[in-house]
Each structure stands twice: as C-alpha cells, then as structure tokens.
Amino acid sequence: MNHIIRIIGIAARHKWWMIGAYSSMAGALLAYIMLPQYFGEAIDNISEVFETGDYDQGAIVSIVAIIFVLSLIRGILSFFQTYLGEALSQFVSYDLRNSFYNHVQHQSFGFHDRNHTGNLMSRAITDTENIRMFINMGLVRTPYFLALFVFVAAILLRMDWQLGLVSISFMPIVIVYSGFIRIKMRKIWLVVQEKMAEMSTVVQENFTGVRVVKAFASEPYEEAKFRVKNAEVAENYIKAEKMRASSMSFMLFTFLVAMGLILWFGGRRVIDGDLTPGELAQFIFYLQILQMPVRMSGWLVNSYARAASAGERMFEILDAKSPVEEKPRALDMKRPEGRVRFNDVDFAYNERGLVLEKLNLDVEPGKIVALLGPPGSGKTSIVNLIPRFYDVVGGSITIDDLDIRDATLESLRRNIGIVQQDVFLFTTTVGENIAYGNVNATHEDVVKAAQIAQLHDYIETLPDGYDTEIGERGSTLSGGQRQRMSIARAVLLDPPILILDDSTSSVDARTEDLIRRAMESVMEGRTTFVIAHRLSTVHRADVIVVLRDGKIEEQGTHQELLSYENGLYREIYELQLRPQEEVMREIDVDSAVLTDGSSVGND
Numbered sequence: 211m212n213h214i215i216r217i218i219g220i221a222a223r224h225k226w227w228m229i230g231a232y233s234s235m236a237g238a239l240l241a242y243i244m245l246p247q248y249f250g251e252a253i254d255n256i257s258e259v260f261e262t263g264d265y266d267q268g269a270i271v272s273i274v275a276i277i278f279v280l281s282l283i284r285g286i287l288s289f290f291q292t293y294l295g296e297a298l299s300q301f302v303s304y305d306l307r308n309s310f311y312n313h314v315q316h317q318s319f320g321f322h323d324r325n326h327t328g329n330l331m332s333r334a335i336t337d338t339e340n341i342r343m344f345i346n347m348g349l350v351r352t353p354y355f356l357a358l359f360v361f362v363a364a365i366l367l368r369m370d371w372q373l374g375l376v377s378i379s380f381m382p383i384v385i386v387y388s389g390f391i392r393i394k395m396r397k398i399w400l401v402v403q404e405k406m407a408e409m410s411t412v413v414q415e416n417f418t419g420v421r422v423v424k425a426f427a428s429e430p431y432e433e434a435k436f437r438v439k440n441a442e443v444a445e446n447y448i449k450a451e452k453m454r455a456s457s458m459s460f461m462l463f464t465f466l467v468a469m470g471l472i473l474w475f476g477g478r479r480v481i482d483g484d485l486t487p488g489e490l491a492q493f494i495f496y497l498q499i500l501q502m503p504v505r506m507s508g509w510l511v512n513s514y515a516r517a518a519s520a521g522e523r524m525f526e527i528l529d530a531k532s533p534v535e536e537k538p539r540a541l542d543m544k545r546p547e548g549r550v551r552f553n554d555v556d557f558a559y560n561e562r563g564l565v566l567e568k569l570n571l572d573v574e575p576g577k578i579v580a581l582l583g584p585p586g587s588g589k590t591s592i593v594n595l596i597p598r599f600y601d602v603v604g605g606s607i608t609i610d611d612l613d614i615r616d617a618t619l620e621s622l623r624r625n626i627g628i629v630q631q632d633v634f635l636f637t638t639t640v641g642e643n644i645a646y647g648n649v650n651a652t653h654e655d656v657v658k659a660a661q662i663a664q665l666h667d668y669i670e671t672l673p674d675g676y677d678t679e680i681g682e683r684g685s686t687l688s689g690g691q692r693q694r695m696s697i698a699r700a701v702l703l704d705p706p707i708l709i710l711d712d713s714t715s716s717v718d719a720r721t722e723d724l725i726r727r728a729m730e731s732v733m734e735g736r737t738t739f740v741i742a743h744r745l746s747t748v749h750r751a752d753v754i755v756v757l758r759d760g761k762i763e764e765q766g767t768h769q770e771l772l773s774y775e776n777g778l779y780r781e782i783y784e785l786q787l788r789p790q791e792e793v794m795r796e797i798d799v800d801s802a803v804l805t806d807g808s809s810v811g812n813d
Contacts, residue, residue, distance in 0.1 A: 213521030214344075214514065217302070221345055224301045228350075231294035235354045238287035241280045243361050243499065248273050248280070250492030257487050295350035303342035309528060310334050318534035319599040320559070325527070328411030333527060336406055337520035340399075344517030352510055355503035362500045369493060370485070376471050377497055380464040384504060388511050391457045395450060395515035402446040403519055409439040454512045458505065465501040472497055534601050536619050543621040546610040548575040548706040548737035550596065556604030557591055557760075565591045566760040568605070575706075576735050578750060580742040582782060583757035589741045591760075593709045596739070597626045609707070627700035631711045631741075633692040640669055641676035644698045651702055663698035665691065708738040754779065 221228060252273045314321075314330060363381075367374035416423060416432050423432055476493060479485040485493075552571040558564045566588045573579050581589040594600055595607055598614055607614050614622055635643050644659055645651045651659075656676060660666040668691060672678040680687060687695070700708060742748050754771055756764040756779045763778045764771055771779035 213518055213525055216525060217341055217344065217517060217521050218349060220305055221298060221302050221349055223305070224298055227294055227298045227301065231291055231298060231350050232353065234287045234290035234294060235350070236357075238284050238291055239354060239357055239361070241284035241287065243358070243365065243496075245277060245280050245284075246492045246495035246499065248277050249495055250488040252277075252488070253491045254486050254488030291350070291354070295346045298350065299342045299345035302345045303338050306338050306341060306524065307334060310338070310524065313528055313530075317530070317532045318601070319594065320533050321530060323559070326411050326414075328414035329407040330527070331414065332403070332407035332410040333523050336410075337403060337524050340403075340516040340520035341524065344513045344520075348510055348513040348517060351506070355506050355510065359500060359503040362496050366493065366496055366500070369489065369496075370479075373472055373476055373479075373493060376475065377468050377500065380468055381504075384461055384464055384507065387460060388457065388507050391453060391511055395453050395512060396518045398446060398450045398453060399516045400519035400522065402443065402450060403523055405439065405442045405446055407523075409436070409443050412436050412439050450512075454509075457507075457511060458509075461504050461507060462501075465504050469494075469497060469501075534598050534619070537616060540618040541612070541616055541621075543609070543612065543617040543625060546612070546625060546706055549573065549608075549610050550707065550737055550739075551608045551611075552592070552595075552605070553608065554605035555595070555602050555607060557588075557595060557600065557602050559600070564603075564760060566595075569760070569762060571755065571762065573737055573739075573753070575737055577752040578733060578738045578740065580740050580748050580751035580754045581757065582742050582748065582754055582779065583763070584782075586759075587757035588760040589757060590711070592757075593628075593711065593739050593741065596707070596709065597623050597628065624703075625705050626707045626709060627703045627705035628709045629693075629696045629700045629711060631693075633696040635680060635687070635692060635695060637680070639674075639677050639679055640672065640695070643680065643695055644676075644702060646699055648702050655702060656698075659698040659702040660695075662701050663694040665694040665698055706736055708733060708736050710738065710740045756782070 252270060255270055255273070311334065314334075359381075363374070363378050366377050412432075412435055416436065423429060472493065476485060476490045480487060480490050550571075550573045552569050555566055555569040556564055557566040557569075569588075569592070571579075571592075581592060583589055591600075595602060596614070598619060601615070609617075609622075609625075636646065641653065641656050644656050648655075653676070657666060660669055660676075669676055669678075740751065742751070742754075748754060748768055751768070754764075754766060754768060755762055756771065756777075758778060764774065771777060772783065774780055
C-alpha cells in the first residue's frame with residue numbers, strides 16, 4: 211500500500227489536472243444518475259396513454275429534451291474526464307521515467323555491477339507503463355465508480371428499501387472476493403514483471419553479442435534460451451488473466467442473480483399495484499448502472515495489483531543509495547597540477563575480500579606511471595578509484611592535497627581524461643562522438659584532437675567526413691579506429707590527469723607507433739596512469755608500479771626493476787616483454803632494409 215501512496219503523491223504534483231479530471235467526473239456522474247428518473251417518467255407517461263388514451267405531447271417532449279441535454283452534458287464531461295485522466299497519467303509516467311533515468315545516471319559502477327541493463331530497461335519501460343495505466347484506470351476512475359455505487363445504492367434504497375436491499379445484498383461478497391483476488395494478483399504480477407525483466411536481459415545480451423553468437427553458431431542455443439524465458443512470461447500472464455477473468459465472471463454472476471431477483475419481486479410489486487411500470491424500469495436502469503462499477507472492479511483490482519508490484523520494483527531502484535555520494539558542500543576542483551597520492555588505500559568490490567590493501571603511491575605532476583601485474587592484481591581498480599567510479603573503503607586519495615571525496619564529481623571527472631580498452635561509441639556522427647564530454651568544443655578543436663589521435667586522415671575519406679553517422683556501438687569502425695576515437699575524446703577534454711587503459715591494444719604496430727609519438731606530446735606536462743601490456747608503454751614510463759594481489763610488489767624505472775634477478779617485473783619481462791622487444795627489433799631491421807635503395811637493388 212505504501213507504494214500506491216507514493217505513486218499518488220507523484221500524481222498530486224499535477225493537482226490542477228487532477229482537480230479538472232475529478233470535477234469533470236463529478237459532473238458526468240450527476241448527469242448520469244439523473245437519467246433513469248426521466249426514463250422512468252417517460253415510460254409512465256407512455257403507459258398512461260395506453261391506459262387512458264390521453265396523450266400529453268408537451269410532457270413527453272420536455273422529458274426527451276431533458277434526457278438529450280443530460281446525455282450531451284455527460285458526453286462532454288466524460289470526454290474531459292478521459293482526456294485529463296490520460297494527460298495526468300502521462301505526466302506521472304514522464305516524471306517517473308525522468309527520475310528513474312537521472313537516478314540511474316548518477317549511480318556508481320557498483321550499482322551497475324549488481325543490476326543488469328535488461329532488468330533496468332524493463333523497469334523503466336514496462337513498470338512505468340503499468341503505473342501509468344493505474345493512474346488513468348485506478349486513481350482517476352476508482353472514485354467515479356465508488357461514487358456511482360454509493361449514490362445509486364442510496365437511490366435504490368430510497369425508492370424501495372426492500373428491493374434495494376436485495377440489489378446490494380451481494381456487494382459485501384463481491385468486496386471480500388475482490389480483496390482476496392487483489393492480494394493474489396499482486397504476487398502474480400510481481401512474478402510476471404520479474405520474468406519480463408529476465409526475458410529483456412536475454413534479448414539485450416543476444417542483440418548486443420550477436421557477433422559472438424554467430425561466430426560460435428549458437429543460434430539454436432540462444433533461441434532455446436529465449437523460448438524458455440518467453441514461455442515463463444506467457445505462462446504467468448495467463449495465470450494473471452485467468453485470475454482476472456474469474457473475478458469478472460463471479461462479479462457478473464452476482465449481478466445477474468440480483469437482476470433476476472429484482473425482476474421476480476419487482477414484477478410482483480407492479481402486478482400488486484405497489485410499483486408503477488416506470489418505477490420498476492427506473493429501478494432496472496439504476497441496477498444496470500450499479501453493475502458497471504461491479505464489472506469494472508475486476509479491472510480496478512487488476513490495475514492496483516500491477517501498480518503495486520511495479521511500484522515496488524521501481525522504488526527499489528529509486529530508493530537505492532549510491533556508494534559514491536557527493537558531499538552537500540563539495541568543492542569545485544579547479545585545474546590541478548596533477549599530484550596524485552594514494553594514502554593507505556583499502557578497496558573491495560564486495561564483502562568477500564580486499565582487492566587493494568594499504569596501498570601507498572605518490573605520483574608527481576607530469577609523471578607517467580605504468581601499472582603492471584598479473585590479472586586480478588588491482589591495476590584497473592587503481593585507475594577506477596581516481597575518478598571515483600568506486601569509493602575507497604579505507605584510506606584516502608588526494609589530488610594536489612585535496613581529498614577527491616571533498617570535490618564535486620563533475621569537477622573531479624572534468625580534470626581526468628580516460629581512454630578505456632572497451633570503447634563505447636554512440637549512434638551519432640563521428641564529430642559528436644569525439645566531442646562527447648566537451649559540448650563547447652568547436653569543429654577546429656575536434657579536427658585537432660582527431661589529428662593527434664591519427665584519425666583525421668581516415669575521417670576525411672568518409673562520405674560526410676565528421677558528419678558521417680556511425681553504426682550502433684561503432685560497429686562500422688575497426689577496433690583500432692574506435693580506440694583512436696576514444697583517444698581523441700580524451701585529448702579534446704584537455705585534462706591534467708590522463709588514464710590510459712591499454713589504449714593501443716587494438717591497433718597495428720605502425721598505428722601504435724604513430725599514436726605513441728602523438729601521445730608523447732599530449733602526455734607532456736600531464737600526470738598519466740597507463741595500464742601496461744606492451745613494451746613501448748613500459749619504456750616511456752617514469753615509474754613502473756608492479757602489483758601482486760592488491761599490493762605494490764616493486765616500483766622503479768625499467769632498468770632499476772630489471773636489476774632484481776628474482777623480481778616479479780623481471781619475470782614478466784622475460785615471459786611477455788622480451789619477445790615483444792625482439793619482434794620490434796626485427797621490424798626495425800626489416801624497415802631499414804626496405805628503405806635502403808641499394809639493398810633492394812642487390813636482391
């Protein structure tokens with residue numbers, strides 16, 4: 211019930227639309243419940259004609275005119291009730307989608323580690339739609355049907371209390387049954403929405419990883435996996451609809467029983483002269499109106515059940531606190547010199563154990579730091595902590611002696627450029643992808659960044675140059691081109707601190723050499739952290755930090771670390787870096803031979 215109250219609170223922000231909908235509803239209700247009275251009078255006048263032969267045309271015309279006017283008023287006000295109710299529901303869904311999207315946008319990496327993209331999309335779309343239907347169907351129309359039931363029941367009791375009691379005697383049974391159905395349907399709809407989220411996850415993963423699926427010829431496996439999830443969704447939908455259908459059938463049955471009893475006892479009253487034919491007809495008309503809220507109660511129970519489960523899932527996300535929170539009076543970090551310090555830093559992704567333990571690292575401004583170590587040693591964790599994608603669990607990280615937790619997230623990340631190994635590109639133009647994160651960049655700035663990243667010449671060959679649309683996630687670009695575009699993004703940001711997550715891993719040796727030469731001027735004067743996998747990266751580093759199990763094993767220059775005979779760096783060098791050095795030496799020799807004209811002539 212608490213979730214329903216919160217949803218109503220969101221709707222109350224648009225009070226004038228709600229007031230308009232309820233006002234239209236009240237007017238339509240009054241016009242509607244007045245109609246049977248005039249229908250009954252018309253029937254009595256017609257009966258009198260048959261009995262006496264007297265025909266009062268004026269009276270009948272007046273009644274018909276009143277019926278016409280009341281029907282017109284009801285029609286107009288019903289239009290406004292429907293329009294304003296739908297508008298209100300759209301405003302609520304708009305607010306919810308915005309709140310959900312903005313909240314998710316400001317969550318830390320830890321939140322996204324726990325919540326799958328498909329699940330979040332299901333909540334943002336399917337659950338929001340269920341809440342929208344509740345606003346229009348439940349919140350706006352429930353008072354209408356309740357008022358209709360109360361007013362009509364009162365009129366029936368006033369007209370003939372005995373027949374009135376017969377008419378409403380089944381209502382307590384209907385109310386109890388509806389409450390029971392609502393509880394059961396809420397549980398079913400919660401399962402439906404969870405299964406829908408699981409199915410959305412399967413679809414999202416399959417479409418995103420379609421190249422892997424095709425590479426391994428796993429279409430039958432993926433189809434079978436989707437078929438299972440799709441069947442679970444359909445099965446639970448059928449359960450919910452079965453419950454709703456049984457509810458509506460039971461309510462319709464009770465109404466028809468009440469109608470039969472009224473015709474039986476009311477007909478006897480007419481025969482005995484206690485009721486006129488018009489009064490009985492009026493009673494039947496009111497009973498017909500009474501059955502509308504009875505019939506619609508099934509829909510209302512369904513909308514409340516769906517909204518309750520949707521609200522539970524939606525508010526579960528909206529109430530989630532980000533582990534990385536900005537302080538109320540956080541400082542705007544001006545452009546720092548770039549001195550980065552790790553002071554006794556402890557870090558863990560979860561309760562299973564520390565990833566980094568008592569890590570101390572002092573990086574002078576403008577220095578290049580290469581992070582080296584076996585998988586799981588903590589390299590990526592270190593670079594993720596600097597822009598506060600995660601927060602430390604112990605110790606602190608400072609930039610120019612300012613604890614990064616005391617700075618605003620926007621100003622902190624504005625001063626840090628990141629070139630990630632897994633590059634994400636948006637489905638837009640090449641120029642807009644490069645300028646992402648720097649909306650004030652001019653076209654000249656974009657071109658200059660592309661030139662530094664060795665991408666400009668390729669862009670010039672595209673049909674529309676920098677205005678060329680790229681495919682989803684940059685599917686029309688090669689791995690090297692995507693990575694160079696990521697480098698151009700970081701260059702355009704012009705940050706004092708750079709983080710390069712093996713930024714040349716997807717390019718050939720020649721392109722790597724071109725990027726390396728360009729990046730040397732870019733990194734000059736900037737504090738740069740590089741997750742190193744290549745010898746070229748290690749050679750140009752001022753400091754090499756070798757990690758093992760979340761601790762710094764060794765630290766120094768290339769030559770210093772090579773001097774440790776049994777050191778971890780020497781082991782990595784012998785296994786990984788020395789073969790690269792030999793290959794590069796062979797490439798240099800071959801290049802020298804090819805560029806020597808006399809050698810070619812002697813061949």
